[in-house]
Amino acid sequence: MNLKLKIWRQKNANDKGAFESYDVSDVSPDMSFLEMLDVLNEDLSRDGKDPVHFDHDCREGICGMCSLYINGKPHGPKDAVTTCQLHMRSFKDGDIIVIEPWRASAFPVHKDLVVDRSSFDRIIQAGGYVNVNTGGVPDANEIAIPKTIADQAMDAAQCIGCGACVAACKNASAMLFTAAKVSQLALLPQGQTERHTRVERMVAQMEEEGFGNCTNTGACSAVCPKEIGQEHIARLNREYIGAKAASDNV
Amino acid sequence: MSWFTQSISGTIGKKLLMSLTGLFLILFLVIHLAGNLQLLAGDGGKAFNIYAYNMAHNPLIKFVSYGNFFFILVHIIDGIILTRQNKSARKVKYAVSTNDSKSSWASKNMALLGIIILVFIIAHLAGFWYKFKNGSLADVVYDGVTYPNGYEVVSFAFSQPLYAGFYVICMVFLGFHLSHGFSSAFQTLGLNHKKYTPFIKKLGVLYSILVAAGFAIIPIVMYLKG
Numbered sequence: 001m002n003l004k005l006k007i008w009r010q011k012n013a014n015d016k017g018a019f020e021s022y023d024v025s026d027v028s029p030d031m032s033f034l035e036m037l038d039v040l041n042e043d044l045s046r047d048g049k050d051p052v053h054f055d056h057d058c059r060e061g062i063c064g065m066c067s068l069y070i071n072g073k074p075h076g077p078k079d080a081v082t083t084c085q086l087h088m089r090s091f092k093d094g095d096i097i098v099i100e101p102w103r104a105s106a107f108p109v110h111k112d113l114v115v116d117r118s119s120f121d122r123i124i125q126a127g128g129y130v131n132v133n134t135g136g137v138p139d140a141n142e143i144a145i146p147k148t149i150a151d152q153a154m155d156a157a158q159c160i161g162c163g164a165c166v167a168a169c170k171n172a173s174a175m176l177f178t179a180a181k182v183s184q185l186a187l188l189p190q191g192q193t194e195r196h197t198r199v200e201r202m203v204a205q206m207e208e209e210g211f212g213n214c215t216n217t218g219a220c221s222a223v224c225p226k227e228i229g230q231e232h233i234a235r236l237n238r239e240y241i242g243a244k245a246a247s248d249n250v
Numbered sequence: 251m252s253w254f255t256q257s258i259s260g261t262i263g264k265k266l267l268m269s270l271t272g273l274f275l276i277l278f279l280v281i282h283l284a285g286n287l288q289l290l291a292g293d294g295g296k297a298f299n300i301y302a303y304n305m306a307h308n309p310l311i312k313f314v315s316y317g318n319f320f321f322i323l324v325h326i327i328d329g330i331i332l333t334r335q336n337k338s339a340r341k342v343k344y345a346v347s348t349n350d351s352k353s354s355w356a357s358k359n360m361a362l363l364g365i366i367i368l369v370f371i372i373a374h375l376a377g378f379w380y381k382f383k384n385g386s387l388a389d390v391v392y393d394g395v396t397y398p399n400g401y402e403v404v405s406f407a408f409s410q411p412l413y414a415g416f417y418v419i420c421m422v423f424l425g426f427h428l429s430h431g432f433s434s435a436f437q438t439l440g441l442n443h444k445k446y447t448p449f450i451k452k453l454g455v456l457y458s459i460l461v462a463a464g465f466a467i468i469p470i471v472m473y474l475k476g
């Protein structure tokens with residue numbers, strides 16, 4: 001199939017940037033979206049032009065590096081997949097595909113489609129961890145965890161930190177990401193030691209990074225490749241209110 | 251900042267204020283509507299005038315009404331702060347955006363809907379509330395007792411198609427604001443559970459329709475009655 005791409009090109013963080021149009025031909029429907037971009041980049045390199053920069057790593061939906069706002073939707077038209085898992089069979093011959101970077105003040109554009117998501121790293125550093133004793137390996141299943149709780153924690157733990165939630169939100173809010181990280185640890189016995197401090201610090205960091213506030217539109221969950229649900233945001237609110245009421249941090 | 255001011259000025263704290271003030275206003279609207287529906291009693295305004303007089307002279311109601319003004323101010327100011335922050339969180343817009351098609355229109359336009367409601371509230375206070383309070387109402391006597399005739403002011407206002415129409419249209423926007431606001435307020439409080447969230451969502455839709463329709467039916471009926 002033959003496609004017309006309209007891609008956001010921007011030399012660096014200070015450049016104004018603009019859309020450029022490219023034609024790609026002989027795209028196989030079995031290619032992934034990123035492979036299609038690889039083909040374009042090979043063509044560009046052959047012509048001595050600067051290839052289109054985009055983030056990627058695992059290319060199997062687990063690392064959270066790939067991004068791309070494709071035809072007005074993060075990770076493209078299909079639900080519950082990352083851009084690397086999106087196949088070209090989701091498009092038709094002759095389609096025009098508009099590709100933009102994530103847009104958020106807290107995710108400044110580095111180059112072309114690559115944005116700086118280190119604000120997420122700083123939220124994790126603020127409290128997204130548990131302290132453990134070194135020494136002997138504890139027995140598996142030593143601490144009893146109800147199946148339903150383990151399942152909910154696993155659901156939250158699926159978040160790969162891609163930032164599609166921020167990209168989709170009309171307020172560029174990072175509530176779903178932060179909620180997933182707080183939920184995952186707050187649900188488990190291992191996460192109790194830092195429970196109050198964690199949510200206070202992670203939310204404070206999220207504010208400092210300049211993400212927007214949550215209006216509960218649900219746009220984030222609708223585009224999340226891991227289908228993290230709104231109930232996690234409610235849990236984050238609960239955890240935060242509980243911590244503010246009960247924590248010893250004045 | 252004390253731990254308390256810091257807690258309510260953060261991103262979740264501000265939403266908490268939105269939610270609590272919004273829920274208070276939601277309760278207030280039920281009481282307000284119950285009172286207003288007496289305009290339709292068909293008794294030339296007797297029930298409504300007696301009720302309005304009693305409300306105005308009940309110390310508890312007076313106290314609650316000050317709270318009501320305060321909460322709506324907090325709701326409005328907080329809403330403006332939130333909306334400004336949300337706008338600056340994305341300075342460069344997308345060229346193409348279709349992803350939020352799954353979110354309700356109301357949820358994406360709460361600030362716009364809020365501003366329309368604010369315009370309505372100002373017109374409403376100037377048109378009715380102020381006239382009720384500044385002692386300019388004519389007197390009417392029921393069973394030997396004199397009451398201010400608020401009904402007359404209302405029925406005159408609603409005999410004008412422009413005023414009645416404006417009122418009805420504003421109620422539609424109020425209904426939209428509430429259709430998202432009702433369930434959103436519970437989510438903000440952290441109350442989301444498969445046991446009761448589907449019920450809250452349905453109740454929110456039902457509430458919005460009943461309250462908006464309830465307020466809107468009054469000018470319609472009074473206009474038609476002339």
Ligand code: HEM
Nearest residue numbers: 215268269272275276329360361364365368431434435438
């Ligand atoms: C009787 C009138 C009103 C009622 C009952 C009401 C109720 C509510 C409720 C329940 C919410 C949801 C809170 C949450 O998500 O936690 C809300 C949100 C909101 N309201 Fe109102 N409201 C009223 C008037 C207004 C007015 C006059 C404004 C003025 C500008 C306004 C602006 C907003 C905004 C901007 C939001 C969204 C906040 C956000 O999530 O970002 N509202 N309202």
Ligand code: SF4
Nearest residue numbers: 159160162163165224
């Ligand atoms: S919550 Fe979903 S959309 Fe947001 S960062 Fe995690 S995986 Fe990506």
Ligand code: FES
Nearest residue numbers: 059063064066084
């Ligand atoms: S490249 Fe790793 S999730 Fe897409």
